[in-house]
Amino acid sequence: MILKKNEHFILESELELVYITVFMKGFSILNFNSILLEFPQLMLEHVKDLKQALMEAIGERISVGRLKPILELDIAEDKMSARVKLNCSEYYLKENYSAIVGTILENLHKENISEGILMDVLQNELTIKDFTDIAMGKEPVHGKDAIVTYFERSERKPTVKEDGKADYYDMNFLDEVKRGDWLGERIPPSSGEMGRLITGALALPRKGKDKKLLYDQKTIAAIEEDGKIVLRALIDGVVEVMDGKITVGAHLSIAGDVGIETGNIDFDGSVTVKGTVADHFSVTATKDISILSELGVSNVEEINSKEGDVFIKGGIFGKGLSRVSAARNIFVKHANECHLQAGENIHIGSYSLGSFLKAKNIFTDEKKGKLIGGVVEAQGKVRAAVIGNRMERKTIITVKGFNRNLIKEELNETLLLYKLKIKQLESIKDKLEVYGKFLGELNEVDHLQYDQTKKQQERLVADITQLDRKRKSIMDMLDSKGEGEITIRQVAYPETRLQIKSMEKKLNDTTKGTFYAENNHLYFD
Structure with missing residues (x-):
């Protein structure tokens, strides 16, 4: 079939292949673009041969390409859509529109496409050159993952507040709950909605991932309410997180003072004293201790948290004998002639006067906090607004310091182990999910393995x-400047002695800034 004939050449097709015979020179390869526009079906495959034929015009019939089908049907691999491309001219489409639509429908039928055919598009919106969507399936609506929410514990961030009469040191320390109080909930995953492929087959949705509520079954109950699983306290107590699980910890609340009526307190759990602790009495607890009297405590024998924090809202007048210790942190408004030792950090709102303080890091309020007299020992950093006083009371600040490279190595090892445990936990979760699908069909051995896997999950969460x-x-340690830091935000007075690692500095003049150790040198910023 002759496609194009002029004084220069004959362009013809045979069995879908396209040939050209050139008789006369003078027809540029660039002019051939007009031929391509006239015949959208034409696909050039041998451009170099065509160019040579047009230049030499030796009258030899050569192959230059092939004819594309007028209609190209493209079906998505997921059978969710189909589109068509028309390789013809606008004129051809206009003159043969009904026949083309009929051919498209025949092709769809051959491919078993019966759903989502866009008849409006077929009848009114077909175009040439570009692909046009002609069938669209219904996408499945995938299920939503389970949503787990827990009671949000208060952040232990003390602040010095003013009420117009006096400053006071305050923060939300213990979160008390009563039996039946809400502690968390789980909205189960949804199954989603079925879709449909253009072939008529169902498109299955992906079910949402389930999530497990992690809670202590001895102190918290999981109850189904309005389609949700709700966690409610089984006992009165304080909200804690132990080994990655929410729990209600034992809590002793003393409405008044600790003294003759109560005797010394030694409690397995957390203790709140809403009054004060009388002279020569003590409070010991395995968990947190909170003493809320704005008057603070005076000349107590001992306040000791074996595993948690200590918060004394009104401060301590120790008379040189009182000892306060905590496995983790101590928060106190002021410390007057007492002994404070914390496994992590000591936070002082107002001042420390003539006291011995020992912790990883020691902080006072950056605007008003003072360290006056006594001995202060830290491992990483000490930060205070004022050190010493105008009377030049002798104050000793010692920071043992650390090896930053070794600490960084320890951090990297910790992070690697953390990531490994997370990966192991994900694997355990996958196993439990599989077990969960067949719980009713498990034999005795499978149940034993299931229980062991759950225990393994609990150990991993704890780790x-x-x-x-x-x-x-x-x-927190690496937040220190250099390899040990002492920061003076307002002023340090003479007779203040600073030591970081083995390097000492005695202040002879008022000073403000940061001292830090690095490469066995003491620097000042």
């Missing part, structure tokens, strides 16, 4: 919690 706590502690 991850401990590693995360260690990570935060190391990061």
Whole structure:
């Protein structure tokens, strides 16, 4: 079939192949673009041969390409859509529109496409050159993942507040709950909605991933309410997180003072004293201790948290004998002639006067906090607004310092182990998900393996919690400048003696700034 004939050449097709015979020179390869526009079906495959034929015009019939089908049907691999491309001219489409639509429908039928055919598009919107969507399936609506929410514990971030009469040191320390109080909930995953392929087959949705509520079954109940699983306290107590699980910890609340009526307190759990602690009495607890009297405590024998934090809202008048210790942190408004020792950090809102303080890091309020007299020992950093006083009271600040490279190595090892445990936990979760689908069909051996896998999950969660706590502690240490830091935000007075690692500095003049150790040198910023 002759496609094009002029004084220069004959362009013809045979069995879908296209040939050209050139008789006369003078027809440029660039002019051939007009031929391509006239015949959209034409696909050139041998451009170099065509160019040579037009230049030499030796009258030899050569192959230059092939004819594309007028209609190209493209079906998506997922059978969710189909589109068509027309390789013809606008004139051809206009003159043969009904026949083309009929051919398209025949092709769809051959491919078993019966759903989502866009008849409006077929009848009115077909175009040449570009692909046009002509069938669209219904996408499945994938299920939503389970949503787990827990009671949000208060952040232990003390602040010095003013009420117009006096400053006071305050923060949300213990979160008390009563039996039946809400502690969390789980909205189960949804199954989603079926879709449909253009072939008529169902498109299955992906079910949402389930999530497990992690809670202590001895102190918290999981109850189905309005399609949700709700966690409610089984006992009165304080909200805690133990080994990655939310729990209600034992809590002793004393409405008044600790004294003759109560005797010394030794409690397995957390203790709140809403009054004060009388002279020569003590409070010991395995968990957190909170003493809320704005008058503070005076000349107590001992306040000791074996595993948690201590918060004394009104401060301590120790008379040189009182001892306060905590496995983690101590928060106190002021410390007057007492002994404070914390496994992590000591936070002082107002001042420390003539006291012995020992912790990883020691902080006072950056605007008003003072360290006057006594001995202050830290591992990483000490930060205070004022050190010493105008009377030049002797104050000793010692920072033992650390090896930053070794600490960084420890952090990297901790992070690697943390990631490994997370990966192991994900694997355990996948196993439990599979078990969960067949719980009713498990034999005795399978049930035993299922229980062992759950225990393994609990151990991993506990390990991850401990590693995360260690990570935060190391990061806090690395927040120090150099390899040990003492920061004076307002002023340090003469007779203040500073030591970082083995390097000492006695202040003879008022000073403000940061001292830090690096490469066995003491620097000042």
